[in-house]
Each structure stands twice: as C-alpha cells, then as structure tokens.
Amino acid sequence: MAIAVFGGGCFWCTEAVFAALEGVQAVEPGYCGGHVQNPTYEQVCEKNTGHIEVIRITYDPALISYESLLEVFFATHDPTTPGRQGNDVGPQYQSAIFYQDASQREAAKKIIEAIDASGEFRAPVCTELLPEATFWVAESYHHDFFQRNPGQGYCQFVIAPKVQKFRSQFAGRLKRG
Secondary structure, three states: OEEEEEEOOOHHHHHHHHOOEOOEEEEEEEEEOOOOOOOOHHHHHOOOOOOEEEEEEEEOOOOOOHHHHHHHHHHOOOOOOOOEEOOEEOHHHOOEEEEOOHHHHHHHHHHHHHHHHHOOOOOOOOOEEEEOOOOEEOOHHHOOHHHHOOOOHHHHHHHHHHHHHHHHHOHHHEOOO
C-alpha cells in the first residue's frame, strides 16, 4: 500500500470522490501543514494555524497509479484559485499536494506543467507542492460526511454535483459492488 495526501478544498468533497475509486483502500480527512499540534476543526477554521484541509489516501499502486490519483485530483477541483474552492474561502482550502517522496513530487510537478501548457484553465495552477508533513486526523464527525449526511444542504448543493460529475467522468475507475 502507498499513501497520497491532497488538499483540494473541503475534505468532505474530496473524501467522497476518492473513496469511490478502485484501488483506494481508505480515505481519511484531516489537516496538514500547520504549526499547531493536534488542531481542531474550529482552530483551523479560524485561519491562523497554517493547516490545510486534506485527505490521506491509502491505495494499492498495483490497482491505481499515483498519476491516476493526480488526474482525478486535478479534474475534481479548481487548482487555480488560491485559498479558495467555490464559496469555501480561506487558507485551509488551498489546493495542495503533500508529496511523500521525490517520485510523487516529480509526478505532480510534471502534471502541473502539462496542465499549465494545455491552457485548460484561464489562470495558472496554484497548487502548492509541499513536503510530507504531520497528518492530523479530523474529528470523527467529518469521516464519511457525505455518505452519512446526503440530505444536508452543503452535501446536496456542493458535494453531490461534484460526485456526480466525477462518477460520470471516471465511470471506468469506480469500485465495483
């Protein structure tokens, strides 16, 4: 098994997307990159801990490559908006990749360069490439949030459309059964 750590806005959204991928064993929401030990959600929302909302993905590289994870990551959030994803605004929503080794760093750098060269977005990618950092697991009520709260307003209006688009775009890569 291998680990990938991505910050692509609200971790409720990113967890719901990556949990559905074949080859992904586990997805945990949490916080990375800050200066406060064991931060709480409330502290991170105050925007002064330096943490980014992230997900830690445990995956089987024999079933899904890191590059495939990066492809899904960049297709399911806007990597051009610093400290923001839609209406979620603040440094905790920064697009970020916490690479676990040099090969992950190089793969991410190569994909970012290709995206920028393609002109796919009107602005350049601002995803931060950051070295591995302490991952603090989010409070239990954040885990499987979309799955447990499908009728909640944010889930209906923000997460559900994102998950539906992802499922359509990556239908061949979804877990079976």
